[in-house]
Amino acid sequence: MDLKVNQKTRNLVILGVLLAIGIILDITPLGAIPMPGGVSATITMVPVIIGGIILGPLPGLYLGIGMGVVSLLHALMRPVTPLDPLFVNPLLSVLPRAMIGVVSGNVYRISKKLLKNSSLSLVAGGIAGSLTNTVLVLLMMYLLFAPKIQEILELTDSKALRIMIYGIVSTNGLMEAVVAAVITCGIGLALQKGLPKGFTRL
Structure with a gap:
């Protein structure tokens, strides 16, 4: 009984720390890593990915929802770009963001069974979580706000919008996935070594 209580407490502490780190990354420049070509790789989703992998898909879901609410409040209270107000919609x-931890946690679990290698499994979970965020955000933007986005960005038609979305996924999206994989692997291995024996994911 005491072991279960201790593990539950430990999981809650880890969850709280990861959420705090995610919030810090979201509200400060630390959440964007400058890359060649004048672009930045956003890493605000990495704590959610790590939470899904280390703690399990269900805690990853809770963590993702928490970060999603932070994103919603960010859009509501201090929008920066013309597209930020669109993020007031929880969809x-x-x-x-809710799906990031779920996908990364499950991909890690499946990869660990198939590959029998923690490093490769962490990389797979990191890539899957990052691409989940990129693809779902762009998909929901297109499905919910295509005409509005065309107007804001002064695009000629829906084809131009689709080309722009494809360009984001194939460049910035893949770059962020690689960065997320590297960070997730490094931090994930360190955390796994520090976890006590008998630690189980949810």
């Missing part, structure tokens, strides 16, 4: 701000 755009909360849903994609």
Whole structure:
């Protein structure tokens, strides 16, 4: 009984720390890593990915929802870009982030069984979580706000919008996935070594 209580407490502490780190990354420049070509790789989703992998898909879901709410409040209280107000819709701000931990946690679990290698499994979970965020955000933007986005960005038609979305996924999206994989692998291995024997994911 005491072991279960201790593990539950430990999981809650880890969850709280990861959420705090995610919030810090979201509200400060630390959440964007400058890359060649004048672009930045956003890493605000990495704590959610790590939570899904280390703690399990269900805690990853809770963590993702928490970060989604932060994103929604960010869009509501201090929008920065012309597209930020769109994230007031929870289908755009909360849903994609909620799925990050679920997908990364399950991909890690399946990869660990198939590959028998922690490093490769962490990389797979990191890539899957990052691409889940990118693809779902862009998909929901297109499905919910295509005409509005065309107007804001002064695009000629829906084809131009689709080309832009494809360009984001194939460049920035893949770059962020690689960065997320590297960070997830490094931090994930360190955390796994520090976890006590008998630690189980949810």
